[in-house]
Amino acid sequence: MLGIKRFKGQSQIIGVVLLTLVMITMIGITYMWGMPLIEKQKDVVRVSNVERFMKELDNKIQNVAKNGGTQRIDNPNIPGELKIIDYGTNDRIELIVQTTGTDMATEMDIYLKGDDNDEVSIGNEPSVLKVISNELGDNAYSVNMTLYYRNLTGSKNVYIIDLLSLGRDVISGDGHRIVISEGDHVPMMQEGERAVYTTIINVRFE
Numbered sequence: 001m002l003g004i005k006r007f008k009g010q011s012q013i014i015g016v017v018l019l020t021l022v023m024i025t026m027i028g029i030t031y032m033w034g035m036p037l038i039e040k041q042k043d044v045v046r047v048s049n050v051e052r053f054m055k056e057l058d059n060k061i062q063n064v065a066k067n068g069g070t071q072r073i074d075n076p077n078i079p080g081e082l083k084i085i086d087y088g089t090n091d092r093i094e095l096i097v098q099t100t101g102t103d104m105a106t107e108m109d110i111y112l113k114g115d116d117n118d119e120v121s122i123g124n125e126p127s128v129l130k131v132i133s134n135e136l137g138d139n140a141y142s143v144n145m146t147l148y149y150r151n152l153t154g155s156k157n158v159y160i161i162d163l164l165s166l167g168r169d170v171i172s173g174d175g176h177r178i179v180i181s182e183g184d185h186v187p188m189m190q191e192g193e194r195a196v197y198t199t200i201i202n203v204r205f206e
Contacts, residue, residue, distance in 0.1 A: 046079050047143055050095055054145050058127045060180050065161050065199045073178040083170040084203055091163035092148035099141050106133045122154040160198045167204035179204040
């Protein structure tokens with residue numbers, strides 16, 4: 001009887017050990033397969049936050065262009081590199097984020113707002129929000145989101161939003177402020193039979 005009890009005790013111990021090993025193995029497998037999915041989901045959320053931030057920035061710029069005054073974005077959480085490029089007629093604001101996964105097609109312009117036309121008729125959306133994803137290798141991607149403004153044209157008038165950088169050209173992370181304000185008045189210019197109205201928008205990265 002003593003031998004049978006000892007055998008049963010050993011069997012219970014072996015059963016607990018085996019069950020523990022099985023649980024550890026299952027946890028390891030779940031972790032191995034689940035972590036890439038979790039990381040991918042985090043990257044999807046990050047890109048979604050970038051899109052939401054860029055649309056907020058666009059709304060504030062257009063609000064100042066229409067109504068004047070000043071708009072601010074205080075302490076934005078910038079998960080990448082935000083830069084303003086103030087260069088002639090090619091003014092734009094870019095936000096570049098690196099991820100370990102993306103659902104977007106690579107090497108292809110995707111328009112979240114607007115399209116690839118440089119000029120559109122008055123009454124259309126002046127802003128263009130474009131995103132392109134480039135593969136860096138080792139399952140890493142660079143997602144570049146660009147905001148710029150195209151001319152609104154009619155038979156007699158042309159309306160232009162001209163971005164002017166007054167502060168830093170590049171910011172990243174938190175602890176910053178973005179101030180958007182109406183710039184100096186630009187006199188109306190005549191371009192053939194059309195009158196050209198330019199609105200200067202000051203963008204200050206602090």
